[in-house]
Amino acid sequence: MILLIDMDSFFASVEQAHHPHLRGRAVIVCGDPSRRGVVTAASYEARPFGVRAGMPLQEAKRLCPDAEYVEGNPDKYVGVSLQLLDLYVQYTPDVEPFSVDEAFVGLGRRAPTLERAIEIARVIQREIDARFGLGASIGVGPNKLIAKMASGVHKPRGLTAFDEAGFCEHFWPLEVQVLWGVGPQLAARMRSLGISTVGDLARAPAALLKGSFGVIGPQLKEAAHGKDDTPLVPYHQGVDAKSIGHEVTLPRDCADRDDLLGTLLRLSDQVARRTRTEGFVARVVALKFRDHRFRTRIRQRALDTHTDDHARIFTVARELFETLWNGEPVRLIGVSVAGLAREATDQTELFASDRRTRALRQALDRVRDRLGEASVVPAGSLGYRRALGHVPFGSVASRSPGAARSKPR
Amino acid sequence: MFETLNDPVDVLTAFTDGKLEPLRFRWRGSVIRIRKVTGRWSRREGQALLRYFSVEGPASDTYELCYDPRGPRWVLNRAWTSGNRE
Numbered sequence: 001m002i003l004l005i006d007m008d009s010f011f012a013s014v015e016q017a018h019h020p021h022l023r024g025r026a027v028i029v030c031g032d033p034s035r036r037g038v039v040t041a042a043s044y045e046a047r048p049f050g051v052r053a054g055m056p057l058q059e060a061k062r063l064c065p066d067a068e069y070v071e072g073n074p075d076k077y078v079g080v081s082l083q084l085l086d087l088y089v090q091y092t093p094d095v096e097p098f099s100v101d102e103a104f105v106g107l108g109r110r111a112p113t114l115e116r117a118i119e120i121a122r123v124i125q126r127e128i129d130a131r132f133g134l135g136a137s138i139g140v141g142p143n144k145l146i147a148k149m150a151s152g153v154h155k156p157r158g159l160t161a162f163d164e165a166g167f168c169e170h171f172w173p174l175e176v177q178v179l180w181g182v183g184p185q186l187a188a189r190m191r192s193l194g195i196s197t198v199g200d201l202a203r204a205p206a207a208l209l210k211g212s213f214g215v216i217g218p219q220l221k222e223a224a225h226g227k228d229d230t231p232l233v234p235y236h237q238g239v240d241a242k243s244i245g246h247e248v249t250l251p252r253d254c255a256d257r258d259d260l261l262g263t264l265l266r267l268s269d270q271v272a273r274r275t276r277t278e279g280f281v282a283r284v285v286a287l288k289f290r291d292h293r294f295r296t297r298i299r300q301r302a303l304d305t306h307t308d309d310h311a312r313i314f315t316v317a318r319e320l321f322e323t324l325w326n327g328e329p330v331r332l333i334g335v336s337v338a339g340l341a342r343e344a345t346d347q348t349e350l351f352a353s354d355r356r357t358r359a360l361r362q363a364l365d366r367v368r369d370r371l372g373e374a375s376v377v378p379a380g381s382l383g384y385r386r387a388l389g390h391v392p393f394g395s396v397a398s399r400s401p402g403a404a405r406s407k408p409r
Numbered sequence: 410m411f412e413t414l415n416d417p418v419d420v421l422t423a424f425t426d427g428k429l430e431p432l433r434f435r436w437r438g439s440v441i442r443i444r445k446v447t448g449r450w451s452r453r454e455g456q457a458l459l460r461y462f463s464v465e466g467p468a469s470d471t472y473e474l475c476y477d478p479r480g481p482r483w484v485l486n487r488a489w490t491s492g493n494r495e
Contacts, residue, residue, distance in 0.1 A: 018448035018463035019471040019489060070411065076461065079450025133447070372454040 001117035001140060002232060003105040004147035005088070005124065008135040008156035010101035012043035014080050015070050017133035026067035030057050033069035035251045040072045044156055077101075080132065085235070087127060091120065094234050102151075104144055106232040114140060118161050125159060141167070145228035148180050167226035172199030179223055189213075198224050241278065245286070246270045247334025253292040255329040264317050265310075266381035267335040272310035273373070275337055276365060281306035283339030285313050287320040290332040297324050306341055309361065310378065313337060411487045420474065420483040431462055431474055436485055441466045461486075 007013065011029040016022045026046035031037035039060045042051040049064035060067070081100045088095045094106030105124075111117035121138045128136045139151030140161035149171065150160040162170060171178065177187040179198050193212060195201050201209075202224035209217030222228070246267045254260055264287075275282055286300035299320045307313065317335045364376050420434040433442045448463035460476040470490040476483055 014448070018473075020447065020465060021469050021471065021489065071413075075452040076448070076450045079452070079461075080448070083450075368455065370455045372457075375455065 001107045001111040001114065001142060002144055002147045003107065003117065003121050003124070004098070004139040004144070004151040005084075005103050005105060005121075005128075006137045006139070006151045006155075007084070007101040007128075008137055009041055009043050010081075010134075011041035011072055011077050012046075012070075013134050014077055016043060018076075022068055022070070026051075026064055028057075028060055028064065028067045028069050029072040030060075030069055031249070032071055033057070037249045042067075080134075084128065084132070087131065088124070091124060094232055096232050097235050098148075104147065104232050106234075114142075114161050114163055118159065121159055121161075125157070141226075143226075143228040144230050144232060145180055145223055146226050149178070162226070164226040168199075168202065171226075172197060172202060172224075174198055176201050176224075179220070181223065182220070186213075241280070241340060243286075243336050243338040243340070244271055244274050244278070244280070244282070245288075245334055245336025246274075247288060247332060247336075249332045250330065253329035253331055255327060260321070260325075260330055260333065261318060262381050263333055264321060264335060265314050265378050267333065268314035268317055269310040269378050269381065271335050271337055272308055272313050273365070273368070275340075276308045276361070279342060280340040281308045281343070282313075282337035283307075283341070284337060285316040285320070286336045286338065287317045287324065288332070288334040288336070289321070289324065289330050292329040292331050294331070296332075299324055300338070302339065306339075309357065311357075411489050413487055414485050416485045418474070418483050418485045420476075422476075422483075429460060429476060431464060431476075431483070434472075434474065434483065434485070436488075441470075441472070447471070466490075 012027045015027055015029060016025075024045065025043075026049065027043040028039055028046055028051060029041040030039055037057050039051060039053050039055045039057060041053055042060070046060075046064055046067050049067075051060045051064050051067070057069075061069075077100055081097070085095055085097060085103060088103060088105050092105060092107055092110060094108060096104040096106075098104055107117055107120060111120055117140045121140050125136055125138055128134055135157040137151050137155045137158040138160075139147040139149065139153070140159070141147040141150050142163060146162050146164070146167050149167070150162050151158075153160040153170070174197060175187070176182055176190050176195055176198055177184065179201070182190070189212070190196075190201065193204070193208065195204055201220060204221065206218055206221060209221055211217070213220060248263065248267065250263070254263075282303075283306050284300050284302050286298060288296065288298045290296045301316050301320060303312070303316065313335065367376050416436065418434045418436050421432045423430040423432055430446065431443055433440055435441075443464045443466060445465045446462055447465050449461065451458055451460050453459070457477065457479050459478075462474045462476075464472050464474060466472060468490075470488070472485060472489075473487040474483055475486050
């Protein structure tokens with residue numbers, strides 16, 4: 001049996017647990033509340049006002065002006081998430097983090113029946129509450145699909161278990177979009193074929209599904225029956241990332257080319273640093289930006305060879321930016337890399353200058369490993385830092401304790 | 410709202426069973442007794458492991474303290490006291 005443990009409104013709940021006066025009140029976690037941005041998480045008390053994650057902060061303040069707006073702290077949430085994983089591995093080593101606030105827990109022979117799995121789930125749920133003051137909703141099932149979908153049935157602090165028959169009984173009357181992995185576009189295509197519910201999908205002819213959706217067609221039909229053979233991958237075995245990226249919502253719409261390029265340089269440097277730290281090289285660079293009319297554009301370009309160099313990533317990101325940007329104010333900008341590999345299989349260092357550049361990167365990485373990420377940054381991004389003084393989830397200055405008293409640069 | 414401070418503070422600290430536990434701290438001329446540690450987490454900055462504590466003081470005021478081993482020193486990062494509640 002498998003559990004999917006989903007922390008209820010995780011970021012907001014952590015703040016309520018750490019700051020008891022926030023309990024029972026509408027709490028909205030965001031970037032710097034004095035600047036604009038988006039809602040990162042809303043407590044259950046804030047949801048009746050219509051506040052949702054991803055909503056612009058201005059709209060949230062209009063809907064729920066009396067909420068407590070708390071600047072989020074990713075280090076804190078990751079720290080608590082790791083402490084939760086430590087708790088789960090006391091029950092079984094088969095723990096697969098699914099996101100910062102969700103994890104699959106494989107019970108294997110410890111729980112041969114649904115009833116035994118429910119007992120263990122209940123104990124874990126109580127321990128999460130006792131040790132962390134946090135609520136969790138848990139789904140229980142014979143596979144990851146059923147556990148994941150069951151976890152969303154009763155929230156917050158729910159505990160829902162299905163076998164395959166129970167899964168079909170509960171989900172078949174519901175809209176097909178509730179099925180894990182079926183997004184709005186896929187659901188629309190299904191509806192055009194007369195498939196509106198999970199049950200319709202389960203009963204649809206396999207040939208129709210294969211003809212319409214290719215190889216995933218039969219898999220979707222299996223999923224509608226609650227069947228899933230996706231293995232649980234314990235996190236000590238690790239799973240490689242598919243992409244690495246950073247993005248930032250600017251404090252105000254920006255049409256200044258130098259500021260935008262400085263931002264791109266800083267983001268490229270962060271992405272390259274993470275790529276190297278995690279032992280990857282990348283073959284694809286992508287640029288994302290959203291203009292002041294909330295139009296989002298994403299473009300990517302493949303490189304001739306793999307790289308982990310911020311200058312190469314920035315060069316491509318800048319070219320993509322110059323192609324896409326029409327001079328209108330920009331609200332959000334992001335850089336990511338994909339096509340990740342553990343080692344470059346191509347010839348990346350033909351010349352001595354390449355080797356010198358690599359040696360320099362390694363030296364700078366050693367400085368950062370020792371003194372922290374803000375110890376060395378590209379000079380071209382300093383203007384951006386002065387202009388914004390703020391990166392997602394906190395100012396650069398505040399990342400160094402006591403730094404607020406230091407003189408501005 | 411939280412008040413962001415990053416004020417260096419003196420903290421009476423217990424080191425027991427390999428654990429670090431703040432007991433009380435001096436801030437703005439007052440000694441604040443910590444009633445309860447409500448949360449803890451850590452963050453690596455270069456080689457240094459910074460330890461953070463959410464703590465509850467009298468009258469349900471809450472604070473976030475950071476122990477930086479490079480000093481060593483304590484820093485009061487944020488406070489939410491009855492004085493700054495809205």
